[in-house]
Amino acid sequence: xxxxxxxxxxxxxxxxxxxxxxxxxxxxxxxxxxxxxxxxxxxxxxxxxxxxxxxxxxxxxxxxxxxxxxxxxxxxxxxxxxxxxxxxxxxxxxxxxxxxxxxxxxxxxxxxxxxxxxxxxxxxxxxxxxxxxxxxxxxxxxxxxxxxxxxxxxxxxxxxxxxxxxxxxxxxxxxxxxxxxxxxxxxxxxxxxxxxxxxxxxxxxxxxxxxxxxxxxxxxxxxxxxxxxxxxxxxxxxxxxxxxxxxxxxxxxxxxxxxxxxxxxxxxxxxxxxxxxxxxxxxxxxxxxxxxxxxxxxxxxxxxxxxxxxxxxxxxxxxxxxxxxxxxxxxxxxxxxxxxxxxxxxxxxxxxxxxxxxxxxxxxxxxxxxxxxxxxxxxxxxxxxxx
Amino acid sequence: xxxxxxxxxxxxxxxxxxxxxxxxxxxxxxxxxxxxxxxxxxxxxxxxxxxxxxxxxxxxxxxxxxxxxxxxxxxxxxxxxxxxxxxxxxxxxxxxxxxxxxxxxxxxxxxxxxxxxxxxxxxxxxxxxxxxxxxxxxxxxxxxxxxxxxxxxxxxxxxxxxxxxxxxxxxxxxxxxxxxxxxxxxxxxxxxxxxxxxxxxxxxxxxxxxxxxxxxxxxxxxxxxxxxxxxxxxxxxxxxxxxxxxxxxxxxxxxxxxxxxxxxxxxxxxxxxxxxx
Amino acid sequence: xxxxxxxxxxxxxxxxxxxxxxxxxxxxxxxxxxxxxxxxxxxxxxxxxxxxxxxxxxxxxxxxxxxxxxxxxxxxxxxxxxxxxxxx
Ligand SMILES: Cc1ncc(C[n+]2csc(CCOP(=O)(O)OP(=O)(O)O)c2C)c(N)n1
Ligand code: SF4
Ligand code: SF4
Ligand code: SF4
Numbered sequence: 001x002x003x004x005x006x007x008x009x010x011x012x013x014x015x016x017x018x019x020x021x022x023x024x025x026x027x028x029x030x031x032x033x034x035x036x037x038x039x040x041x042x043x044x045x046x047x048x049x050x051x052x053x054x055x056x057x058x059x060x061x062x063x064x065x066x067x068x069x070x071x072x073x074x075x076x077x078x079x080x081x082x083x084x085x086x087x088x089x090x091x092x093x094x095x096x097x098x099x100x101x102x103x104x105x106x107x108x109x110x111x112x113x114x115x116x117x118x119x120x121x122x123x124x125x126x127x128x129x130x131x132x133x134x135x136x137x138x139x140x141x142x143x144x145x146x147x148x149x150x151x152x153x154x155x156x157x158x159x160x161x162x163x164x165x166x167x168x169x170x171x172x173x174x175x176x177x178x179x180x181x182x183x184x185x186x187x188x189x190x191x192x193x194x195x196x197x198x199x200x201x202x203x204x205x206x207x208x209x210x211x212x213x214x215x216x217x218x219x220x221x222x223x224x225x226x227x228x229x230x231x232x233x234x235x236x237x238x239x240x241x242x243x244x245x246x247x248x249x250x251x252x253x254x255x256x257x258x259x260x261x262x263x264x265x266x267x268x269x270x271x272x273x274x275x276x277x278x279x280x281x282x283x284x285x286x287x288x289x290x291x292x293x294x295x296x297x298x299x300x301x302x303x304x305x306x307x308x309x310x311x312x313x314x315x316x317x318x319x320x321x322x323x324x325x326x327x328x329x330x331x332x333x334x335x336x337x338x339x340x341x342x343x344x345x346x347x348x349x350x351x352x353x354x355x356x357x358x359x360x361x362x363x364x365x366x367x368x369x370x371x372x373x374x375x376x377x378x379x380x381x382x383x384x385x386x387x
Numbered sequence: 388x389x390x391x392x393x394x395x396x397x398x399x400x401x402x403x404x405x406x407x408x409x410x411x412x413x414x415x416x417x418x419x420x421x422x423x424x425x426x427x428x429x430x431x432x433x434x435x436x437x438x439x440x441x442x443x444x445x446x447x448x449x450x451x452x453x454x455x456x457x458x459x460x461x462x463x464x465x466x467x468x469x470x471x472x473x474x475x476x477x478x479x480x481x482x483x484x485x486x487x488x489x490x491x492x493x494x495x496x497x498x499x500x501x502x503x504x505x506x507x508x509x510x511x512x513x514x515x516x517x518x519x520x521x522x523x524x525x526x527x528x529x530x531x532x533x534x535x536x537x538x539x540x541x542x543x544x545x546x547x548x549x550x551x552x553x554x555x556x557x558x559x560x561x562x563x564x565x566x567x568x569x570x571x572x573x574x575x576x577x578x579x580x581x582x583x584x585x586x587x588x589x590x591x592x593x594x595x596x597x598x599x600x601x602x603x604x605x606x607x608x609x610x611x612x613x614x615x616x617x618x619x620x621x622x623x624x625x626x627x628x629x630x631x632x633x634x635x636x637x638x639x640x641x642x643x644x645x646x647x648x649x650x651x652x653x654x655x656x657x658x659x660x661x662x663x664x
Numbered sequence: 665x666x667x668x669x670x671x672x673x674x675x676x677x678x679x680x681x682x683x684x685x686x687x688x689x690x691x692x693x694x695x696x697x698x699x700x701x702x703x704x705x706x707x708x709x710x711x712x713x714x715x716x717x718x719x720x721x722x723x724x725x726x727x728x729x730x731x732x733x734x735x736x737x738x739x740x741x742x743x744x745x746x747x748x749x750x751x752x
Contacts, residue, residue, distance in 0.1 A: 035474055057659050062473045062652065067499040071466040074459070074496075078439075078470025081457060082478070086470070104460055231455045231471060232478045234434050238450050240458035249403065249450060391719040392728045399725070405680055406724045412684030416723025568720045607689040 014194045020159040020186040021046035021089075024115055024179070025054060026194055027163030028087055031202055033113070035062045035086035037075035039094060042127045043183040044117040047089035069094035073101035073114070080110045081239060083230025085167055085204070089115040092125060095134060095141070102176055103142030104241040106264070109174035109218075109226070111205055113166045116178060117186040118294075120372045129372030130183035132294055135349040138178045139323045145261070147268040149177045149275060150323040154297040156190040162320060168203040169275060173267055174225050180322065182345070184295035184374055208235055218246045220259070224267030268324060276326035279318040280333075282308060286315025287338045288384055289362075291330070291354055293319040296343050296375050303380035314384050325353045334361055339387045343367035343375045363387070391424070398423045398433070400453045407451050409444060412606030414565035414591025415512055419448045421568055421589075422481070422510065425575040426454075436479045439468040441493065443485035443519045444593075445512040462492030465500040468507045476506065476649040479579065486513040487525035490546050494526065501555035504583040506647035510575070511548055511586070514593035522596030533600045549640050552586040559585040560641040564613040565592070567637055574639060583647040590617070590635070672714045673730045678703045680726035687718035687727055 018026070024047050028036075036051040048065065055061030062079070066072040072088045079086040090098065095116045105112055118134045120126025134141075138150045149169050153162040162179055170177040208215045208227040217237040218226050229235035238248035243260060245251040268275065281304060283289065288307070292300035297318040307314035317333065319326060334340070340362050342351040351366045358364055367383055369375045399405070409415050426436055433454050440449035442461035449456040455478075459467045464482050472480045489497050489511045500509065516534055517523045524534040524541050527548065531540040552560045559581055561574035571589060578585035592598060592609035603609045613635075620638035623631055646654075674695060683702040693711040696704050696718065704727065718727045 035470070037470060056652070056655050057663070059656070061656075064469070064473055066466065066469070067495055070463060071469075071496055071499070074463045074466025075470030075473070078457075078467035078472075079474035080470075081467075082471045082474035084474045086474075100460055101463070230475070231437050231457075232435055232475060236433060236453060236455050238456045238458065240450070241460060242458065247402065390731075391716060392722070392725050395725050406682060406726070409723065411682035411723075412686055413723055416725070417721055420720065420723075420725060566721070605685065607685050610686060610690070 015191055016194060017189055017191055018156055019046060019189050020153070020156050020181060021117070022050055023156045023159035023192060024089070024163045024181070025050045027160035028113070028167065029054065030160070030195070030197055030200055031085065031164045031167035032204065033085045033087050033167060034058060034060050035076065035079035035084040036088065037064050037066050037072045037079065037086070038088045038090065039066055039069050039072050041091045041094045043119055043186050044089045044091045044094075044115060046186075047115060069097040070101065073098045073105075076112050077101060077105055077108075077110050080112045081231050083233075085111070085171065087113040087115065087167075089117070091117045091119050092121045092134065093123070095137065099141045099143075102148070102178075103144055103146065105176040106142065106146040106148060107241050107243070108239050109228070109264075110176065111170035111174050111228075112176050113163070113170055114176060114178045115163070115181060117181045117183060119183050120370075126372045128183065130295060130345060130374060131370065131372065132180075132182055132296070132345040132349070133370070134180060135322060135344075135346065136352075138180055147175070147265050148323060149173070149175055149268065149321070150180060151177065151277070151320060152180045152293045152322050153185060153320065154294050154318060155185065156188055157192045158320070159185065160192060160194075164200050164202070165277070168201070171205045172203045172225070173271070173275075174205065174228060175268065180294065182294045207233075212236070216246050217248045218244065218260070220246070220263060224263050224270070272324055272328065275321060275324060276329060277320035278326050278329045279320060281316040281318070283315035283317065283333050285313055285336075286333070287313040287336070288315070288341060288387060289333055289337045289339070290314065290316045290341045290343065290380065290384070291319065291350065292316065292343055293322060293350065294345075296345060299375050299377045300343060300380050302377035303384060306377065306381050307384045310385070312384055319350070322350065325357065327357045330354070330357055334358055337362045339363045339365060341365045341367065341380070341383055341387065343380050343383075345369050345375060394427060395420050395423050398427070398453055399451055403451050405451075408447060410593075410595045412592070412594060413444065414514065414589070414593075415445055415448055417565040417568060418510065418512055418571070418589045418591060419451070421565075421571045421575055423452065424572055425579055428572075428576055429579055431479055431579070435477065436481065437471055439464050439471065439480060439482045439507075441482075441484040441488035443488050443517070445483055445485035445488065445518075449483055462488050463496060464488065465493065465496040465507070465509065469500060469505045472506050473649055473652065476653070480507040481579070482507050482509045484509065484511050485518065485525075486511060486515065486527040486548070487517045490548065490551070491526045498551070498555040501552055501557040501584050501586065503648050504556070504558060504645055506582055506584070506649050508575070508578045508585045508587065511588045512591050513548060513588055514591050514597060515545075516593050516597040518593045518596050522600065532597075534597070548586075548588045553641055557586045557641060558583050558643045558645045559639075561586070561639045562588040562590070563637050564590040564617045564635070566610050566613040567617060570619070570637060577639070577642075582650060583645055671732050672712045673732060674706045674709050674712050674718070675728040675730065676704050676706065677726045677728075680724045682724055682726075684723065686721050686723070690717050690721065692717070
């Protein structure tokens, strides 16, 4: 079941004015994160700075500033192998540098969280302006065929909530989880209430439950997610980025390669219902459906409310999971929809997915903006009135 | 002297296929033996040792040993090791890298690991070449020698690993050849006993990809070259100045005390906690 | 360590030997040679002075020098081989 956010206990909750980036830190600490390795880059830097202050105050917290983003993710993988819940945060150019290690984490099944606060690109691009240009990179940035989990958040509270979910999913499925934010969401300051520790469901990786001699590190199972011992706990095994057999030893035997690849996909595929989060607004009778994520989802929300006031049957699906793309949630609504509107701050990265899933049923209209400015509610409303 | 080999066998993974994949006479195997003896001599348990290896022929030796083994990415082994050590300072973290691994693609990580004094022992298996990918030049390929990518001779200057480590601030820097294996054992043992970043450079011959192209008829000739040219520091000091340059100094170059990063972190935590209470 | 001859037995595991010739070239007593199959073999086992060079340098852990039980300090060696003894 999806990890549910329980109703907070009113007496213990604490209200704070926080940036999206600060909420990420709060979420991570709630989820049990005790290791951060990173390298400063706008607009994600506050996450590292706050972690540098908070983590050393914990009994076992570690913050380390590495020499670059490749090293940052390397250190995070190492810490995770040693049993920690670990994360890093970065933006565009740094995210590009991390790609090789994202693939390593997929292959070696290392739970970890990467927050990528998107800014204008390509290259150094627009360091202080928002964009949503890294969506397909998050999905396919590392080489080779691989499944991955990509989440997003559209306001400060969601930054906290989705960071907790990111850790839960990473630990549950032994996979890297990428949380895509944008400069606006990360730098918006809003009042949020901090939930009490304990009011969230927290998932921690499952450890082996047999004596070490019987432990087979990558054994097949129903769930497809092998238990994961921390280094040094007596379960000595081999960790590698090479394609490996159930013992972790490199192999190129076709049937063993096939088994590994299929399990890697299966462990994510068969739990789509647990991974795919969307939020629906006024969708039940909607004829025009807006599909949006990140800061654009807030503009879209306002546009849909205004459209309803004007008598248009508009609805909104806010994507909190971008990949695996939440097809089931969408297919249900597409039955009675005339038009799908996909506003995004790139040249059309999620609209590709929408078109794929829509499969010609409804008309798909894109609304793209790549000038470093947010898509406004007015822009979206105008399009809704036109279609 | 006896029982050396049986001892090594005891630390190998019995479900791995032997002989290992390395070429006949490849010095990497000798380093592996030396490492196992050193770990044994210190009485470390298999469970507390983590071997972190890079990518290259050198990186392939980890999988054969019955420790916790992590085969990482090309050049980045030290970054993984840094995370492991900071996350669990109780582990004995040993990093095995090739020269290309540690100094070409991984050069940045190398100088920073030395500078921050993270508590790992870094073993660089320097064969002056990219062995695994078929003999291209590395940043330690000597000037004028021939490789697949320097068919007319290497034009660039090469790194001296010892000097580089010293300049980057390493507190323990030592070098041996695989022929001088007693020295190699000794410097690895010392490195493993010490806190902080410890660098051991092992000169190891790659006849397949380097020797053949550079006038060594057999791999044995390369070992003979070490015998002739590698000289312990004290013996070197006795040579007339003019003759020193041609020799390869081996021994311990730097040995100083300093707190490791993970120790400093523990101190920071207790300071913060005292302040809070 | 003893330099007395005839107190050791030298074994080679041909399956693991790759015939690199290091042991042959450096054995101080010419105990070994490369056979026609390209693998090292013992030819003058009695000449072995138990220097350990071959064991320490075989990159494939294919050569074993066993001390004969009559050797006086065998017990010491055996103990050292089995149980880790921290040097500190
Ligand atoms: C990012 C990346 N670039 C290139 C390679 C290809 N590659 C594998 S091993 C290697 C060089 C190995 O040389 P060295 O580190 O000196 O180790 P040796 O094989 O000589 O022991 C290279 C270039 C790789 N695996 N990853
Ligand atoms: S190519 Fe060179 S480094 Fe690689 S196994 Fe062969 S001899 Fe060793
Ligand atoms: S050193 Fe080892 S592998 Fe080489 S010839 Fe001798 S026994 Fe064989
Ligand atoms: S122990 Fe020394 S003398 Fe005996 S076979 Fe080996 S190298 Fe030769």
